[in-house]
Structure formats: structure tokens, C-alpha cells
Amino acid sequence: MQPMRFEIVRLTEATEDVARQLDELFCHLTSAPRPELTAERLQAIVAQSTTALFVAIVEGQVVGSLTICHNLLPVGEKWWIEDVVTHPAVRGNGVGRALVERAVAYAAEAAPGVPIYLTSNPARTAARELYRSVGFEEYQ
Numbered sequence: 001m002q003p004m005r006f007e008i009v010r011l012t013e014a015t016e017d018v019a020r021q022l023d024e025l026f027c028h029l030t031s032a033p034r035p036e037l038t039a040e041r042l043q044a045i046v047a048q049s050t051t052a053l054f055v056a057i058v059e060g061q062v063v064g065s066l067t068i069c070h071n072l073l074p075v076g077e078k079w080w081i082e083d084v085v086t087h088p089a090v091r092g093n094g095v096g097r098a099l100v101e102r103a104v105a106y107a108a109e110a111a112p113g114v115p116i117y118l119t120s121n122p123a124r125t126a127a128r129e130l131y132r133s134v135g136f137e138e139y140q
Helices: 016-028 039-046 095-110 125-133
Strands: 007-011 051-058 061-073 076-086 116-118
Touching (some): 007 095, 016 039, 016 061, 016 076, 039 051, 051 095, 061 095, 076 095, 095 125
Parallel strands (some): 076 116
Antiparallel strands (some): 051 061, 061 076
């Protein structure tokens, strides 16, 4: 079996098609109510200088996504990874790992030495194992 070929890119411009694909992808992340991801909303997200949204693409289709935000706070600064999701059809092919590694590299280049945090639902055991395997430590 050949390894899956995918590309990780930072989204810098929103289109209706990408917004629709991401909106459908986020159904695999949570069943909680959330606003529809329109092209306008997506453009507002990617236009923020403190936010980077990375997508994994296979044959023109978005199959994974991750958002990382830089927070400058009175007591310091930190990066925060949110909304990591891969389509069930591509799980186990390194897409999630590639997204996390790309976000970590981006943060290290943009603001070296600033800690990176994320949270994960305890029920998402595969995701939590992935985060540990790339160097994140688990806290209660």
C-alpha cells in the first residue's frame, strides 16, 4: 500500500468552497452547536495576525484542519492549538501528526520559546496519544 499523499498549507484566503469543506469537516470534531462557517467568517479568521489556520489537502479536498493562536497576556504569552480534526477516511495516515508538527514549527519560528498549549477531550484517546507522541505533556 502506498502512503497517502497530502499537502499541509496555511490558509490565507477564504473561498466559498473551502469554507464549505471546512464546515463539513468540523462535523467530525463536535456535535455541539456552532455557527456556520461562511467564506466571510473564514476570511475574518485567516486575516487575524495572531491566528494561523492550517489545512491538509488531498486531491483538492480539505481532509484536515488545525488552528493555532498567539495570545499576548499581562503575565506572558502563549500559543494555543484548537480545533484539530481529520476526516475519518484519512485517519491513521499521518495527517493529524503533520498538522500538529507544522503548527509547532510555525510557532517556534514566529515566537521562539513561547509555550504551546492545547486541550483534548479525554474520550479522544487517539488524539491524546498523538499529542503526547509529538512532545505535549498531559495535565489534569
